[in-house]
Amino acid sequence: MRIATGGILHETSTFSPVPTLMEDWETGIGLLRGQALLDNMRGVNWGTWGFMQVAEREGIELLPLLWTFAYPAGPTPADVYETLVTELIERLKTALPVDGVLLELHGAGVAEGIDCMETDQLRRVREVVGPDVPIMAVLDIHCNISPGMVELADALVIYENYPHTDIAARGVECAEVMVKTLRGARPTMAHRHLPMRWAAARQVTAHPPMNGVIERLHALKARPDVLTASVHTGFDLADLPFTGAGVVVVTDNDPALARQLADEFGDWLWSERATWQADLPTPEAALDIIETAGRYPAILADQYDNTGGGAPGDSTTVLRLFRERGLKDAAILYMADPEVALAAHAAGVGATITVDVGAKASPLQGDPVRMTLRVEAINDGVSRYDGPMYAGGTAHLGPSAHLVEDGLHLIVVSGRMQPLDLAFSRDLGLDCRQMRYLGIKSAVHFRSGFEAIAGNIINVGAPSVHDPQTITYRRLPRPFYPLDEV
Numbered sequence: 001m002r003i004a005t006g007g008i009l010h011e012t013s014t015f016s017p018v019p020t021l022m023e024d025w026e027t028g029i030g031l032l033r034g035q036a037l038l039d040n041m042r043g044v045n046w047g048t049w050g051f052m053q054v055a056e057r058e059g060i061e062l063l064p065l066l067w068t069f070a071y072p073a074g075p076t077p078a079d080v081y082e083t084l085v086t087e088l089i090e091r092l093k094t095a096l097p098v099d100g101v102l103l104e105l106h107g108a109g110v111a112e113g114i115d116c117m118e119t120d121q122l123r124r125v126r127e128v129v130g131p132d133v134p135i136m137a138v139l140d141i142h143c144n145i146s147p148g149m150v151e152l153a154d155a156l157v158i159y160e161n162y163p164h165t166d167i168a169a170r171g172v173e174c175a176e177v178m179v180k181t182l183r184g185a186r187p188t189m190a191h192r193h194l195p196m197r198w199a200a201a202r203q204v205t206a207h208p209p210m211n212g213v214i215e216r217l218h219a220l221k222a223r224p225d226v227l228t229a230s231v232h233t234g235f236d237l238a239d240l241p242f243t244g245a246g247v248v249v250v251t252d253n254d255p256a257l258a259r260q261l262a263d264e265f266g267d268w269l270w271s272e273r274a275t276w277q278a279d280l281p282t283p284e285a286a287l288d289i290i291e292t293a294g295r296y297p298a299i300l301a302d303q304y305d306n307t308g309g310g311a312p313g314d315s316t317t318v319l320r321l322f323r324e325r326g327l328k329d330a331a332i333l334y335m336a337d338p339e340v341a342l343a344a345h346a347a348g349v350g351a352t353i354t355v356d357v358g359a360k361a362s363p364l365q366g367d368p369v370r371m372t373l374r375v376e377a378i379n380d381g382v383s384r385y386d387g388p389m390y391a392g393g394t395a396h397l398g399p400s401a402h403l404v405e406d407g408l409h410l411i412v413v414s415g416r417m418q419p420l421d422l423a424f425s426r427d428l429g430l431d432c433r434q435m436r437y438l439g440i441k442s443a444v445h446f447r448s449g450f451e452a453i454a455g456n457i458i459n460v461g462a463p464s465v466h467d468p469q470t471i472t473y474r475r476l477p478r479p480f481y482p483l484d485e486v
């Protein structure tokens with residue numbers, strides 16, 4: 001059996017002023033072609049590694065096409081996306097004939113003029129392989145599923161875990177559904193769309209209320225008549241007509257049952273919709289809570305300047321607060337400010353620089369903070385992850401620096417990636433375990449590496465381009481909960 005694999009993955013914020021350019025695809029997690037895709041994925045927590053494990057076990061020839069992941073940001077220009085997808089499709093044509101196609105996708109990719117990169121990739125792949133070759137895809141739990149995706153794919157398998165520690169495991173699951181299909185199963189898929197927001201703070205797999213959702217999902221998946229089933233929490237930083245959460249159920253040749261099960265699960269999620277919402281304290285209020293509790297290191301998780309959701313990562317609210325309160329052994333991870341990183345590189349280790357930090361991407365990110373900082377360390381931003389999420393993978397954050405002003409540490413980066421573990425800061429000489437206060441620009445993924453060392457974690461909401469208070473939707477399906485009464 002011959003199965004082609006590849007995919008263009010992006011989580012696109014249509015509210016981010018920062019476009020996703022070709023250089024972002026080339027860096028990010030990487031732009032991998034042909035055999036280099038399989039070589040780089042071995043043992044790493046991506047869906048492709050899951051596909052590889054099943055292929056090796058089952059004696060399937062896996063044909064690697066093209067795979068690329070740019071860090072979340074604004075839409076990619078039309079010509080950049082076209083260049084990437086054209087190469088993916090040309091490589092697929094060269095790989096023919098194939099018995100199946102396993103795509104690794106995100107599910108929230110937007111290019112200029114293309115609302116859904118995933119629908120577009122599925123459509124182009126379908127045009128090449130025809131109606132009878134199964135196409136299946138792994139998606140992030142933060143996907144928005146368009147009607148076209150459900151029509152064009154034979155099965156969709158979505159991460160269960162947030163932090164996403166199960167990406168490779170879902171790749172295994174998806175490839176196993178493919179193998180069953182090639183041996184005679186007939187996947188029939190239904191999707192129930194739920195027009196609602198699902199706060200990141202209510203999606204942590206290990207904690208209530210999300211653990212209850214996953215328990216219920218596992219019961220559904222355990223049914224012998226279900227090939228696979230998934231819940232997605234959606235990505236509401238994309239202003240699109242199909243934005244929202246939902247449920248996918250794939251049965252074996254029983255479309256009515258798939259429809260019924262997706263609707264039953266969807267009805268329950270909808271009836272509980274208030275449970276998936278969160279009111280976030282301001283950073284000021286969070287610090288008060290932290291000091292009262294007295295458990296350190298204490299983490300303020302900046303939900304709206306989460307670079308993992310495509311935010312610019314240069315909001316200054318938490319930095320300003322730490323400074324105003326005169327906090328020592330405090331650190332901001334990571335401040336995305338290439339200008340400051342380059343100034344640090346130009347000055348060199350041991351030098352002192354006076355610079356305006358942050359708030360350069362948009363006025364909504366606050367005001368820059370003038371600081372006089374000592375350059376503790378600099379590097380090129382290339383670092384090996386060592387935490388549960390991407391252990392063995394490589395971060396590419398461009399020129400980076402560890403800067404200090406009076407006990408307040410900044411890890412300044414040029415790229416935009418949320419902290420996932422302690423390795424990147426450690427490479428720059430900052431031991432996060434020794435800090436009392438950590439301001440982290442991440443909604444949930446930081447927990448994979450930081451929850452084990454944290455005395456306290458408080459999710460905070462602060463002004464940013466992603467602050468729901470200042471976002472204006474134009475294309476969202478209405479009514480949309482909780483923006484509208486339903």
Ligand SMILES: [Zn+2]
Nearest residue numbers: 140141142164
């Ligand atoms: Zn995600």
